[in-house]
Amino acid sequence: MFKELNMNYVDDTNPGDLMDTAIKSMLNELDPYTKFYNEQDVQSSRINNAGDYTGIGAKVRTLKDKLVIVEPYKDYAADKAGLKAGDEIIKIDNVDITDFKDDAGNLLQGAAGTEVTLTYRRQGKINTIKVIRESLEINAVPHYSMINEDTGYIVLRKFNKKASSQTIKALNSLKNVGAKKIILDLRGNPGGLLNEAVNIVNIFVPKGQLVVTTKSKVKKYNKTYYTKRDPVDLNIPVAVLINGRSASASEIVSGALQDLDRAVVIGARSFGKGLVQRPKPLTYGTQMKITISRYYTPSGRCIQALDYWNRDEKGNATRTKKENYKAFKTKKGRAVFDGGGVQPDIEIAESKQTPITKAIENENLIFDFATEYFYKNKISDLNGYTFSSSDFEAFKNYLKKNNFNFETKTEKALSEAIEVAKEEELNNTITSEYNQLVSALENYKTSAVNKDKEKLSLLLRDEIIKRYFYSEGLYEYYKANNTEIKKALDILSNLSKYNKILN
Numbered sequence: 001m002f003k004e005l006n007m008n009y010v011d012d013t014n015p016g017d018l019m020d021t022a023i024k025s026m027l028n029e030l031d032p033y034t035k036f037y038n039e040q041d042v043q044s045s046r047i048n049n050a051g052d053y054t055g056i057g058a059k060v061r062t063l064k065d066k067l068v069i070v071e072p073y074k075d076y077a078a079d080k081a082g083l084k085a086g087d088e089i090i091k092i093d094n095v096d097i098t099d100f101k102d103d104a105g106n107l108l109q110g111a112a113g114t115e116v117t118l119t120y121r122r123q124g125k126i127n128t129i130k131v132i133r134e135s136l137e138i139n140a141v142p143h144y145s146m147i148n149e150d151t152g153y154i155v156l157r158k159f160n161k162k163a164s165s166q167t168i169k170a171l172n173s174l175k176n177v178g179a180k181k182i183i184l185d186l187r188g189n190p191g192g193l194l195n196e197a198v199n200i201v202n203i204f205v206p207k208g209q210l211v212v213t214t215k216s217k218v219k220k221y222n223k224t225y226y227t228k229r230d231p232v233d234l235n236i237p238v239a240v241l242i243n244g245r246s247a248s249a250s251e252i253v254s255g256a257l258q259d260l261d262r263a264v265v266i267g268a269r270s271f272g273k274g275l276v277q278r279p280k281p282l283t284y285g286t287q288m289k290i291t292i293s294r295y296y297t298p299s300g301r302c303i304q305a306l307d308y309w310n311r312d313e314k315g316n317a318t319r320t321k322k323e324n325y326k327a328f329k330t331k332k333g334r335a336v337f338d339g340g341g342v343q344p345d346i347e348i349a350e351s352k353q354t355p356i357t358k359a360i361e362n363e364n365l366i367f368d369f370a371t372e373y374f375y376k377n378k379i380s381d382l383n384g385y386t387f388s389s390s391d392f393e394a395f396k397n398y399l400k401k402n403n404f405n406f407e408t409k410t411e412k413a414l415s416e417a418i419e420v421a422k423e424e425e426l427n428n429t430i431t432s433e434y435n436q437l438v439s440a441l442e443n444y445k446t447s448a449v450n451k452d453k454e455k456l457s458l459l460l461r462d463e464i465i466k467r468y469f470y471s472e473g474l475y476e477y478y479k480a481n482n483t484e485i486k487k488a489l490d491i492l493s494n495l496s497k498y499n500k501i502l503n
Helices: 002-008 015-028 039-050 077-081 104-108 163-176 194-202 249-259 355-362 365-376 389-401 409-423 427-451 453-481 483-492 495-502
Strands: 035-037 052-055 058-063 066-072 088-092 115-122 125-132 134-137 143-146 151-155 181-185 210-215 223-226 238-242 264-267 275-281 287-296 327-329 335-337
Touching: 002 015, 015 035, 035 039, 039 104, 039 287, 058 077, 058 104, 066 077, 066 453, 077 125, 088 104, 143 163, 143 453, 151 163, 151 453, 151 483, 163 181, 163 194, 181 483, 194 210, 194 223, 194 249, 210 249, 238 249, 238 483, 249 264, 264 483, 264 495, 355 365, 355 427, 355 453, 365 389, 365 453, 389 453, 409 427, 427 453, 453 483, 483 495
Parallel strands: 151 181, 181 238, 238 264
Antiparallel strands: 035 287, 052 134, 058 066, 066 088, 088 115, 115 125, 143 151, 210 223, 210 287, 275 287, 327 335
């Protein structure tokens, strides 16, 4: 068919583009993790897992089809050149990337010491700068320090090849200065290497302990992963922080430590990515990453949340209903449940996403407001900073100015119902009731922003702090001001409460 199409189609075709579309469309029918990688994608994946790369020293992401600086890393090339979060890169050397089809971020990479000219838009003005590329080590543990005289705090942000070695180094350093309790922060950690997750669990549990099982239709992929090393500390009390962006390897660590009654898990239910991928080499340096199996924690529960193989009538992946969750037992007999993700032992309301916060984040409005805020306000005192009520009012005005609106599931269902009513010639009968419901939904959406004031204020506060003090400043601020950390300190400071939760 491909041959006949290219030979006979009335206009010229681009075989490469056609094949690319065919491959991606085929894989889209499966799950979002089964992907095709071209040569550049393969290289990017290698860099991400290795933990080092050469480039401009900034987190860069495509937001609404724009290549945007999300965070310049402190004291690295982009930061030294003066780039800021929110800067939109529009040209890399002589390549205009506004209509660039491939991943433009790859153009930022290159040999250390080479120069790249960037043209970027900031607050409506176009600027050009030269940046000297340099080698950058991506730390799996970007921060660790003491919170008080006996509690250490370790931030683990990704599971690359350095994750377990850096976590062990952090733990030993903290113990040497008096840490007798540990808070391990996995919030926002998207996962990474499975073996590193097993090694992290091994820090706190004995050698020979089952950590995770993978089950597949191909027998050789059915595996059990046990700890292989002597532990670093079997007795130190541990609190693990997770949220809705903690996924994959983060869920293996938090789920295993919970199942083994080795740590108290605090925050919000994790993402629920319980699917295992394996890379398969293809021709011309390309690769396909295929979902081959599912993860199961030591208690036997699957952490996968969405079912991509039994979709609803609209083609969306389905989620297990709460009433269908199955109970499993931890090592000491506590009840834990499947249904996707890891449910914390202590749930923090502020950690949980709501439809309104999710919709606002998906539109990048928190990020964009923080950018605007940075250029209008000066903050010099990190510890004295608070996101005020007047700041929140300014944010609500910003939402209005940017025509923020989101469609609720109820609204969608009502809209479909009125279309059916028209077909059945019932719309005149139910118009007034329909209009009342629409009005009620609009009132709900207005009040929903106010109702979620505390959650939104925390998200805005964190994003704003990073603009002035980088991620390092945010971690410092967390130690005195973060709700989840305060709860963890409260539990760890009372060992009878800590042991009661685990027993």
